[in-house]
Every structure is written in C-alpha cells, then in structure tokens.
Amino acid sequence: MYPSDRRYTKDHEWIVVSGTRGRVGITEYAQKQLGDVVFVESPEVGRNVAQGQVAGTIESVKAVSEIYSPASGTIAAANPGLASKPETVNTDPHGAGWLFEVELSSPSEIDGLLTAEQYAELVK
Amino acid sequence: MNQSSTAELKKTPLYRRHVAHGARMVPFGGWEMPVEYSGIVQEHLAVRTKAGLFDVSHMGQIELAGRDALAAIQRLSTNDASRLAVGQAQLSGLPTPEGTLIDDLLVYRLAGDHYMLVVNAGNIEKDYKWITAQARDSGDVAIVNSSSRYALLAVQGPAALEVAQRLTTVDLAAIPYYWFAHGEVGGIRSMISRTGYTGEDGVEIFIPPASAERLWNLILETGADVGIVPVGLGARDTLRLEAGMRLSGQDFDETTTALEAGLGWIVGWNKPDFIGKAPLERQRAEGLARKLVAFEMTAPGIARHGYKAIAASGEGVVTSGTQTPFLKKAIGLAYLPIAACSAGTDFEIDVRGRRVAARVVPSPFYKRLRS
Numbered sequence: 118m119y120p121s122d123r124r125y126t127k128d129h130e131w132i133v134v135s136g137t138r139g140r141v142g143i144t145e146y147a148q149k150q151l152g153d154v155v156f157v158e159s160p161e162v163g164r165n166v167a168q169g170q171v172a173g174t175i176e177s178v179k180a181v182s183e184i185y186s187p188a189s190g191t192i193a194a195a196n197p198g199l200a201s202k203p204e205t206v207n208t209d210p211h212g213a214g215w216l217f218e219v220e221l222s223s224p225s226e227i228d229g230l231l232t233a234e235q236y237a238e239l240v241k
Numbered sequence: 242m243n244q245s246s247t248a249e250l251k252k253t254p255l256y257r258r259h260v261a262h263g264a265r266m267v268p269f270g271g272w273e274m275p276v277e278y279s280g281i282v283q284e285h286l287a288v289r290t291k292a293g294l295f296d297v298s299h300m301g302q303i304e305l306a307g308r309d310a311l312a313a314i315q316r317l318s319t320n321d322a323s324r325l326a327v328g329q330a331q332l333s334g335l336p337t338p339e340g341t342l343i344d345d346l347l348v349y350r351l352a353g354d355h356y357m358l359v360v361n362a363g364n365i366e367k368d369y370k371w372i373t374a375q376a377r378d379s380g381d382v383a384i385v386n387s388s389s390r391y392a393l394l395a396v397q398g399p400a401a402l403e404v405a406q407r408l409t410t411v412d413l414a415a416i417p418y419y420w421f422a423h424g425e426v427g428g429i430r431s432m433i434s435r436t437g438y439t440g441e442d443g444v445e446i447f448i449p450p451a452s453a454e455r456l457w458n459l460i461l462e463t464g465a466d467v468g469i470v471p472v473g474l475g476a477r478d479t480l481r482l483e484a485g486m487r488l489s490g491q492d493f494d495e496t497t498t499a500l501e502a503g504l505g506w507i508v509g510w511n512k513p514d515f516i517g518k519a520p521l522e523r524q525r526a527e528g529l530a531r532k533l534v535a536f537e538m539t540a541p542g543i544a545r546h547g548y549k550a551i552a553a554s555g556e557g558v559v560t561s562g563t564q565t566p567f568l569k570k571a572i573g574l575a576y577l578p579i580a581a582c583s584a585g586t587d588f589e590i591d592v593r594g595r596r597v598a599a600r601v602v603p604s605p606f607y608k609r610l611r612s
Contacts, residue, residue, distance in 0.1 A: 152265075152475070153282040155564035156543050156571075174593070176543050178281040178563055179475050181593075200541075 118145060118237065120211055124187070124227055125236035131211065132187040132219075134227055139188050142215040143175065143206065146240040151177040154206040159195035159217050166192060166219065168226050173216065175206065184216060188226045194218040253298035254392045254453035262471055270363025272299040275473040284476035285566040288439055289607075292398035293472035294460050297438075297445070298453065301365030301388040303372060306355040309380035314348060314356055317375045317516055319499055321509025325350040330419050330436060332507050335360075335368060336517035340498045340524065344368050345489050345507070347436065349421060357387075361489045375516065392453035396460060396469075397443035397480075399609075404464035405444050409433070413444060427459040438477065440484025440607055482572065483565045485535060485605025491546060492533060492560040492574050500524050501576065503533045503604070531557065532582045535604035536590075538571035542597035544590045545573075551596065552581035552588040559590060565606065572606050573599075 119125065123133035129147035132139040148154065156176040166172045172186040195217045198205060206214040221227070231239065250273040259266060264275035275296065277284060287293050305313055314322045320333035327350050335343040346368070347359040360368045369386045376382055396405050402413050411424035411433060421434035432447040448456055461469060478488070487493055493502035498521060500508070508521060538544060544562035551557075555578040562573030581588055586601040 152277055153280050153566070156541070158542075176564065178285075178479055178566065179276070181543075181545060 119233040121233040124230035124232065126185065126187045126230055127239065128185050129240075130185060130187050132227065132230065134221070134224070137221050137224065138193060138218055139190070139221055139227070140215050140218045141172075141184075141187055143184070143210055144236070144240075145210050148207045148210040148214070151175060151180070151182060151207075153178050154203045157196075157199040157203050157206065157216065159199070160186075160192045162192050162195060164192045166190065168223075175216075186219060187230060188219055188221055188223070190219040190222040192217055193220045251299070253296055254450040255296045255298060255457055258454055258457055259296065259471075264471070264473060267474070269474055270299060270361065272362055274299060275471070277473040277475045278471045281473070281475040281479060282566040284470055284472040285479050287468060287470045288398045288441055288472055288476065288480055289567045290399065291467055292396060292400040292404050292443075292464055292469040293439075293476070294457065294464070294469055295395040295397065295472050295477060296393075296453075296457070297395050298392040298450070299362035300393055301360040301362060301368065301386070302391050303358045303360060303365075303369055304351075304356065304385045304387050305358070305372075305376070305382055306385075307380075307382040308354055309382045310354050310356055313376040313379035313382045314358075315512055315515060316379065317372055318346070318348065319504075319508045319515065319517070320348065321512040322348050322350070322356070323512065324509075327352055328420055328422065330421060330434060334499050334504060334507050335371065336499065336515070336521075337495055338517055338520075340500075340517035340520035341495045342489070342493045342497065342499055342502065342504070343371060343495055345487070345493075345504070349434070363490065389450070391447045392450045393445060393447055394453070394456060394460065395437055395439075395443060395445045396464075397437045397439040397441045397472075398469075399441065400464070400467040400469070401441065401443035404460065404467060404469055405433075405446070407463050408459060416444075427456050429456050431456075438486060439480040440486070440605065441480075441609055476566075479563050479565055482561050482563060482574070483567060483605070483607040485607075487533070487574070488561060497533075497576070498524060501529055501532055529579050531576045531578055533560065533574055533576050534582050534601045535606060536573055536575055536588075536599045537602045537606075538573075538590070538597060538599050539587070540598040542590070542592045542595065543571045544575070544592060544597070544599065549591040550575045550577055550588055550599070551591065552577050552586070554578040554580035557581070557588075568606055570606075577601070
C-alpha cells in the first residue's frame with residue numbers, strides 16, 4: 118500500500134527524493150479522508166518553504182485542507198495536470214497525483230521522516 | 242473530528258446500516274450521521290441522474306393538536322397555515338419578535354386540528370421550547386415532541402418515484418408536490434410526502450423506527466436495477482445548494498430576517514398578526530440593506546462559509562460555498578449590500594487572503610426539467 122521508495126509525515130504527506138529534489142504528494146489514507154478532491158492550490162514556483170510550513174491547499178467537495186511541506190527548500194515545480202484534473206489526487210495519490218517538487222536545502226531532514234512501515238503503523 | 246464527544250451523539254435507527262455500508266460517520270447537529278458512502282461526487286450524480294436514498298431520521302417532529310392548534314401555528318410561524326388542506330404541507334419559518342429566523346420547518350396538516358412540524362435536527366430542543374413557550378396562552382392545543390416516533394427516509398432523483406412505486410399501492414404520481422398520503426410501503430405503515438431537499442422529484446417516507454432497517458434494505462434491493470445508492474449528508478448539502486435551497490443556521494439564523502434570506506415567499510403577509518410581523522412589514526416597506534444572493538466564482542477558487550465578500554458598495558459574507566459535482570462550478574450563497582445584489586454584478590471573495598473574482602447569478606443554479 119505505502120511504497121518504500123519514499124518517506125512520510127504525520128500529516129499524511131509523502132516525499133520521494135531523487136538527487137537534490139523531492140517530489141511531494143498526499144497519501145492514500147489522506148485522499149480517502151479528504152474525499153473527492155476538486156481544487157488544488159499549489160505553491161508558487163520559486164517560493165522558499167520551511168519544513169512543516171503550509172505550502173498549499175487541497176479542497177475536497179466538503180472541506181479545505183492545508184498541505185505542509187515535508188522538507189525545507191525552494192519550490193521547483195507544481196503538478197501542471199491538477200488544474201484540469203484535480204481528481205488525480207484521489208485516483209493516483211502516490212503517482213500522477215503528486216502536488217509539487219522542492220529543491221531541498223537540508224536533505225538530512227528526510228532521514229527524520231517516517232518510513233513506509235512506520236507510516237503504515239500510524240494509520241492502521 | 243472530535244472522537245471523545247461521539248459517545249454522547251444520538252444515533253438514528255439506521256446507524257448499523259450506515260456502518261455496514263462503510264459510511265464515514267461524522268457529528269452533525271448532535272447526531273452521528275453518514276457524510277458519505279461511496280463519495281460525495283458519485284452520490285450527488287446518482288441523485289441527479291438516477292436515484293438516491295437518504296436517512297434523514299435526525300430531523301425532528303413536533304405535533305400540535307386541538308381546537309386552537311391552527312391559531313397557535315399561525316402566531317408562531319411565518320407562512321399562512323390556514324391555506325393548508327388536510328394532506329398538504331408547506332415550508333414555513335419560525336420567527337423571532339425581530340423578524341429574524343430561529344429555524345425553517347415544514348408544516349404538515351395531518352387532520353382537521355392536528356398539525357406536524359418537521360424541524361432541523363440540531364434545533365429540535367430549541368424549537369420545541371420556543372414553541373411551547375409561545376403557545377402557552379393559545380388555548381386548546383397540546384404540543385408534543387414526537388421526534389423519536391419517526392424514522393424518515395428520503396428517496397430522491399428522476400427514478401425515485403418509479404422505485405418507491407414498486408413497494409406501494411398508493412399512487413405516488415397522484416400525490417401533488419408538497420402533499421402527502423398515508424399507506425403502506427413495503428408492508429410498513431407510512432406517511433408518504435412528495436417533498437425533498439435536493440431539487441429532484443421524490444418522496445420522503447415517515448415510518449416507525451423499528452421498521453427503518455427493513456424499509457431501507459427493501460428500497461436499496463428494489464432500486465438496484467436503476468442504480469439507487471445510499472447518499473450521505475455531504476451530497477445532501479451540495480444537492481440542496483445547487484437547487485438554491487437555504488440551510489438553517491448557515492444561510493440564515495437569528496441575525497437575518499426572512500426577507501434578507503430571500504424567503505419572503507414563506508411569509509403569509511395577509512394572515513393576522515404573527516411573531517415578528519411588524520418588523521418584517523417595516524423592512525418590506527423601507528427596503529433591504531442586504532440580501533442573500535447566489536454567486537458563481539469567475540476565477541479559480543472555492544468560497545466557503547464565513548469568507549468575506551467585497552463589493553464596490555461594501556462588504557458582505559459567504560454563507561455557503563462549494564464546487565458542485567453536477568454543474569462543475571464553484572458556487573455559493575452570500576449576503577451582499579443591496580446595491581450589489583442584481584444578477585451580473587461582479588465582486589470579490591477573500592479566499593484565505595487571496596481575492597478571487599465572483600459574480601451574482603440567478604438562483605437556483607440547477608433546475609430539473611419537469612416532465
């Protein structure tokens with residue numbers, strides 16, 4: 118259920134790192150809790166974010182939820198597909214439904230995040 | 242969600258069915274209710290295109306009976322209940338002396354001197370207290386909170402009547418909109434009302450709580466071939482908003498009058514005095530300073546309850562807002578200064594610090610085609 122190629126946060130985000138860049142999304146558990154996603158407000162590319170800081174919002178039909186950045190750095194990209202198909206966050210949260218990418222300023226932060234096993238235990 | 246408070250929440254007779262369906266349960270108006278089963282979008286679309294089944298047993302029933310029951314209802318509600326024939330229902334309001342609204346309600350005339358008020362779940366105790374206090378000197382009228390005697394199922398959607406008709410010999414198509422009939426549905430003694438809160442055709446069925454599970458299962462089995470699904474409060478909210486229907490406590494409350502809420506049509510202007518009549522008449526004569534209007538976002542963003550609205554002529558507030566599954570637009574209701582209330586007026590909404598463009602549009606957003 119939860120891929121082991123990435124790390125997770127208590128706020129139900131995941132981050133998968135390649136090189137110095139981390140790609141961020143929300144977990145299967147989070148998309149289920151949210152329900153039908155209808156709007157994603159991504160962070161502006163170029164903005165600096167600190168670990169744990171609000172980096173955007175996801176709106177489902179019934180509510181607004183904040184997205185926290187799992188790591189510090191500079192926003193390098195936002196998923197361009199979500200503007201027209203926000204429901205991708207529901208259908209493929211760990212893949213095509215990713216939210217944004219961050220150029221990591223402190224890559225060691227990643228080691229402090231939850232492993233797939235730890236996260237699976239958290240949402241059990 | 243506050244898990245620790247769920248122990249005190251009331252449960253409808255269908256609670257076990259909701260859990261068995263895998264519904265997400267949430268606290269609502271003091272009740273533990275299903276917010277969604279398969280997903281709000283899917284449930285919403287089922288009601289617009291096929292049929293949906295709702296558990297609305299949390300709604301309250303207050304009955305007034307006696308020679309002076311009508312006089313009491315006339316005094317404490319906004320609409321003119323003297324126009325009701327036996328077997329007919331109307332939407333009405335429960336006004337304060339200032340003409341603002343404690344709640345909205347349906348008034349059913351069950352028999353000559355016997356009426357039933359259907360009130361919102363979170364307001365049952367408040368409404369009952371207010372009604373009994375106001376009717377204290379109303380003469381021959383007994384007032385009973387009979388909420389626990391009824392379960393209430395709503396079957397709504399273009400195929401709703403067809404599904405319900407398979408379970409009863411009562412001719413449902415012969416019941417006019419906002420009328421009701423007594424009979425058996427699935428062998429269960431029922432009161433069948435041609436009403437709803439979705440903008441679709443359908444019925445609401447009042448039954449004894451002990452029979453609720455049986456009828457719930459029967460309706461789902463009977464309607465399986467047309468694609469009926471259980472529908473939670475999430476889609477109930479998006480459906481009613483698309484249909485331009487106001488929600489008590491959210492779109493209007495004790496700070497807003499029936500006129501400001503766009504509910505002048507449930508005020509019986511020609512009936513004798515009622516609570517709040519004078520201030521309402523004054524407001525009607527002098528004109529409104531603000532009004533509840535329907536709007537559509539014209540730039541990306543979704544307005545939510547409580548967001549600030551900014552018009553050229555002043556500020557207002559959003560009372561309901563969502564992205565609607567059927568029309569696929571961000572829509573809502575907002576109180577705006579009267580100068581900004583005509584359809585086509587552009588204004589802005591503060592969406593968490595970002596100003597997003599919106600436009601006043603005619604209400605309702607969605608109107609079904611009547612056959």
